[in-house]
Amino acid sequence: MPGHIVRATVPITFAYKNRVGHALEQYINGLKEKKILGVKCPACKKVYVPPRTVCSKCHKPIDQMVEVGQEGVLKNFTTAHVNIVNGEITGVQQPYIIGLIKLPGASSLISGIIKTPSVHDVKTGMKVKAVWKETTQGDYNDLAYFEPA
Amino acid sequence: MNERVAVVGYKQTKHTFDSPVARERMIYELVKSLFKDLGITRDDIDTFIFASNDFTDGRTISEVYTVPRIGSFMKDETKVEADGLSAALYAYMRILSGLYETALVIGFSMAGSEFRVPLTQAYSLDPVYERPRGIINYYSTSALQASAYMKKYKFTEEDLARLTVKNLQNANNNPYAARKEPTASVEDVLNSKPLYLPIRQAHVSAYADGACAVILSSKKAAKKFTDKPVWIDGVGHFMDTYYIGDRDLLAMEHLSAAAKKAYKMAGIKNPKKEIDLAELHTNFASEEPVFAEAMGLFKPGSGKDVVKNGESGIDGAMPVNPSGGPIGANPINATGLIRLAEASEQLRKEAGKNKVKGAKTAVVHAQDGPGAQLNTVFVVRR
Ligand SMILES: [Zn+2]
Numbered sequence: 001m002p003g004h005i006v007r008a009t010v011p012i013t014f015a016y017k018n019r020v021g022h023a024l025e026q027y028i029n030g031l032k033e034k035k036i037l038g039v040k041c042p043a044c045k046k047v048y049v050p051p052r053t054v055c056s057k058c059h060k061p062i063d064q065m066v067e068v069g070q071e072g073v074l075k076n077f078t079t080a081h082v083n084i085v086n087g088e089i090t091g092v093q094q095p096y097i098i099g100l101i102k103l104p105g106a107s108s109l110i111s112g113i114i115k116t117p118s119v120h121d122v123k124t125g126m127k128v129k130a131v132w133k134e135t136t137q138g139d140y141n142d143l144a145y146f147e148p149a
Numbered sequence: 150m151n152e153r154v155a156v157v158g159y160k161q162t163k164h165t166f167d168s169p170v171a172r173e174r175m176i177y178e179l180v181k182s183l184f185k186d187l188g189i190t191r192d193d194i195d196t197f198i199f200a201s202n203d204f205t206d207g208r209t210i211s212e213v214y215t216v217p218r219i220g221s222f223m224k225d226e227t228k229v230e231a232d233g234l235s236a237a238l239y240a241y242m243r244i245l246s247g248l249y250e251t252a253l254v255i256g257f258s259m260a261g262s263e264f265r266v267p268l269t270q271a272y273s274l275d276p277v278y279e280r281p282r283g284i285i286n287y288y289s290t291s292a293l294q295a296s297a298y299m300k301k302y303k304f305t306e307e308d309l310a311r312l313t314v315k316n317l318q319n320a321n322n323n324p325y326a327a328r329k330e331p332t333a334s335v336e337d338v339l340n341s342k343p344l345y346l347p348i349r350q351a352h353v354s355a356y357a358d359g360a361c362a363v364i365l366s367s368k369k370a371a372k373k374f375t376d377k378p379v380w381i382d383g384v385g386h387f388m389d390t391y392y393i394g395d396r397d398l399l400a401m402e403h404l405s406a407a408a409k410k411a412y413k414m415a416g417i418k419n420p421k422k423e424i425d426l427a428e429l430h431t432n433f434a435s436e437e438p439v440f441a442e443a444m445g446l447f448k449p450g451s452g453k454d455v456v457k458n459g460e461s462g463i464d465g466a467m468p469v470n471p472s473g474g475p476i477g478a479n480p481i482n483a484t485g486l487i488r489l490a491e492a493s494e495q496l497r498k499e500a501g502k503n504k505v506k507g508a509k510t511a512v513v514h515a516q517d518g519p520g521a522q523l524n525t526v527f528v529v530r531r
Contacts, residue, residue: 005169010207020277048395050278056390076300076398078292081343085283087268089344098284098345100293100394109394111285124300140282 023051026065032138036130038106040064046107069104070130071149076100076109079119097122101146113145121148150247151367155378156529157251158187159490164327164359164478166261172206176257176360177218183362184220187374191220194364195249198226198240200233200256200482204269219255219362232256232430233361233486234515234525240365241381250370256483257360261327266356266481273518275391285393287432288353290520292345294398295435299347301399302450304438306347310338311456313352313434313476319463320355320473322502325487327478328355352434359480361487379493383415383528391522401443404524408444408512415528417510420445424528425508426468426495428488430515431475437461440514441469444526463503471495471503485515489527496531 020028023039027050030037038049043058047066055062077099082089097119100109115131116122127149136142160183168175184190197219203209212228229236233256240252260266270287271280279285298304317333320326330337333351341351364374371378385407389396408420417423429440438452446467447455455461461469470476472491475484492511494500510530517523 005167012207016276018276024277048392050392052392056395076293076297078289078296078348079343079346080284080289081346082288083283084267084271084286084288087265087271089267089288095343095346098289098293108392111282111394113284140278 021053023053027051028138031140031142032136034132034136036068036070036103036143037065038068040066047105048108049103049106049110066105068106072101072103072128074099074114074124074126074128075102076124077114077122095119099146101128112143115145115147151244151369153368154241154244154365154381155368155371156363156381156489156493157366157371157374157378158183158364159362159493160186161325161361161487161490162359163325164357164480166327166357168259168262168358172257172259173215173218176215176255179360179362180219180255183364189374191224193373194220194251194253196225196240196243196252197221198236198252198254199228200231200236200254200486201228202230202269202482204272205258205260205264205481207264219253231517231523232515232525233483234489234513234527237363237365237486237489238384238386238525241384244365244367251364251366253362253364254486255360255362256486258481258483259358260356260479260481261358287519288348289345290393291433291436292348294439294520295347295433297399298435298439298452302452304452306339307335308453308456309347309352309435310335312437313338315462316434316470316473316476319471319503320477323473323477324501325478326473327357328476348433348435354432354475354479355477357478357480359478359483361483361490363486363489377497379496380530381527382530383411385410385526388523393520398520399439401439401521404440404443404521407524407526411526411528417528421467423510424512425510426471426492426505427512428472428492428514429470429474430485430488432479434476436521437469440521444512444514463505468505471505485525488513488515492529496529
């Protein structure tokens with residue numbers, strides 16, 4: 001019948017319990033102690049945050065954990081007016097900032113939410129510091145957000 | 150061993166936001182119609198390569214359902230879980246090997262109507278860090294890239310809106326494009342819904358239902374298909390790390406490396422002079438100046454002047470996406486392959502209203518992953 005499309009709705013819901021691996025495991029344990037950990041490549045001396053087990057450039061294993069600073073510089077940001085959850089793009093009541101931050105001692109940037117009284121107060125180059133959950137429990141949300149230092 | 154490989158046939162569907170037919174029929178009709186145009190049958194094709202994705206197809210080993218439709222039953226067949234230009238790269242190498250003389254490449258998806266694009270994108274994000282944290286996705290990554298470019302080079306929201314309108318106008322003259330907004334103005338783009346600023350809804354490519362099929366052949370076999378072969382003279386294919394914070398979102402060294410490799414193979418020393426047009430796979434309008442500059446088509450940071458002077462327009466010095474690009478239609482998996490079809494059409498002087506005069510050499514680009522983590526570049530010539 002032209003003009004009439006019959007559809008089969010096929011929901012796919014699956015949850016995995018992926019091992020985060022050795023490096024991220026230590027990172028998450030560090031968060032519980034309110035520490036931000038990275039790894040230092042023995043060859044190029046780059047410090048990667050979050051940590052990983054192999055340096056892409058040098059193709060060498062990395063296992064030297066180092067703690068990096070918690071007060072850094074905001075290098076880049078976007079003002080989010082939406083969230084994407086389960087593939088749905090939905091508007092948010094209050095726009096918020098997603099930033100890339102250079103922490104002292106780290107070679108890579110770390111992404112995080114930047115909280116300021118107004119999103120218009122945010123500028124690249126500003127100093128920001130990590131804000132922790134009062135009670136940390138060993139997950140990514142322990143490092144709650146960054147705020148102006 | 151074969152020494153040269155050509156595009157000898159191509160066809161794309163009229164892309165839509167809600168296809169009147171199922172994907173199986175869509176690709177069957179596309180391939181049959183391409184075969185008819187060329188006066189061939191499936192017996193003339195040695196190897197078949199799909200570009201598809203289990204997540205966009207909603208089933209695993211998804212080509213078991215599509216093999217009968219493209220004529221690859223009991224033939225040499227494989228699938229690439231990436232954009233169609235990656236599949237074309239496989240086809241190109243298979244023919245170079247001398248084991249095959251001809252290949253059919255097909256990319257398709259129902260990104261307009263059958264699934265939520267950001268959900269399939271989310272499944273390609275790092276499952277143990279980015280996905281559980283939920284702030285880095287394809288949109289926010291491209292927004293960070295756009296923001297870096299705009300701040301560094303004083304490229305304004307208005308410049309970005311003008312660029313978007315340029316592509317919308319090109320798309321409006323493209324008979325295959327899904328998105329038709331002939332009256333869209335700079336104001337309309339500036340006022341469209343904010344997503345992750347500076348990215349607004351109007352900048353987002355048109356995720357659509359559609360497909361594209363391309364036939365490649367050796368020099369020896371090309372005559373059977375066409376007297377207007379389009380030669381693939383250079384290729385490059387590089388991937389960056391998946392950690393956004395490790396990447397230089399502006400320099401895009403991996404894209405730059407892919408382009409340089411393709412230019413070197415094709416003997417191109419000065420891409421600005423020797424290339425006549427570019428077809429780029431941009432998921433967001435803001436990617437165009439970043440990609441074009443990384444590929445050496447314009448001076449770094451010149452995006453503002455390029456927009457102002459119309460240099461990337463159809464009559465400009467370096468037309469970029471005369472087809473309108475993915476702003477007009479982005480049927481995931483087919484999008485980069487469409488760039489190859491569009492460029493071939495231009496070089497064969499078969500383009501309609503969007504014809505670039507005197508075009509002999511084109512550069513074609515495709516991407517996969519957040520913020521174009523993977524890039525493929527082809528140089529093609531007539
Ligand atoms: Zn290293």
